[in-house]
Amino acid sequence: MTNISHDHPLTYTFGILGNIFSFMVFIAPVPTFYRIIKKKTSEGFHSLPYVVGLFSAMLWIYYAMVKTNVILLITINSFGIFAEIIYVAIYFTYATKKQRIKSLGLVLLLNVGAFGLIIFLTQILCEGPKRVAVIGWICMAFSISVFVAPLSVMGRVIRTKSVEFMPFNLTLTLAVSAVMWFMYGLLLRDIYVAVPNIAGMLLGVLQMILYGIYRNSKPNDVAAETKLPTIVKVDQELPTKVNSEPYQVIIPIKGGKIGEAKDGKNLEDAHINSQV
Incomplete structure (x- = not known):
């Protein structure tokens, strides 16, 4: 396959579609936080997914800025940073004191400590293409670990025979988003973008298969106990x-x-x- 440039129509098409579907994923928690604001309590929710989401968006922004010519990574992850900061701020506003302390620890550990250390080490120890490669590998490893996280949800679906905790619309959106970004990375021959989204596509397909198997199933006692x-x-x-x-x-x-x-x-x- 011939190498396709950044400004090729196909590249922009998949990049823009990736932006659209990723935007839908980023705004998916809006009803949750609307409920938190309305009830003035963080209920049983945890800030970890939003702190991790913020860290991921920060990493990809850093990668895009170092590599250059990947503006579509910058646009969606800039919105991602904005959205996740809003979510974390709302969580802090309505969380208990204990929850705030734990969340603050996570923010300091990931978004300040880990991210600051990555910037410091890559700027001091690496330069040019080597720096791009190191940051790319970090982004790829972290993205794969995030994509693997839904395995626990899949296990819960199998255990309870209930898809209550795996909404189809969000599952489908995540899978389609992974396809778009995989194609974007493939056309650019950027393994750091393409490879993590292979895991995203496979897990998305598996989740939809599980949804098809259990969507009409009667929940067992384990589901009832939840x-x-x-x-x-x-x-x-x-x-x-x-x-x-x-x-x-x-x-x-x-x-x-x-x-x-x-x-x-x-x-x-x-x-x-x-x-x-």
Whole structure:
């Protein structure tokens, strides 16, 4: 295959499409943060995905600036930095003190410490094409590790037989985005852009296959146990015996299991995971 230049129409086409689909991925958390703002609490969310997303965008901006002539990497990752900073700022605003301390530690470790060290070492120890290669390998290794992260979600889908935690629209968008960036990197013969997106494409296809297998499946007990707990309270004291014989208290729970207590013991068993 002949080498295609940066300004070739095909290169720009895939780069622009990559920007569009990556933009959709970056704005996917908007409903989550709208809910956080509305409820004025960070709920059970963690800042790690957004701190890591910010770090990834910073790395790719640095790579694009050192390599030059890859303006489409700069445009989308500039927006990515802006979006992730907004998300992290909102999280800090509504998180608990403990959550803020943990998040601040992550920001200092990744976005200040690790990123600063990468810049320092590559500027001091490398120059020219070698610097581009070193930064490229760092970006590639980190991107692959990020793409591998959904394996835990895939394992959860298989375990629970439920696709509740793997929304199809986001999965499809991530897969298509990986295809666009793979083609962009392939046309430029840039292995640092192309190779990580091979992993993204493969994992995207696997996730969609899993979605097709389990989308109509009835969730098993493991999935049911991930629901929000409903606490069943017994307001009156129960006797330990009925007619000198052991008795059984049955508490039906809508949409869940049945809680029982024998001989007046283990009433905590009546705290069933369910949604009423």
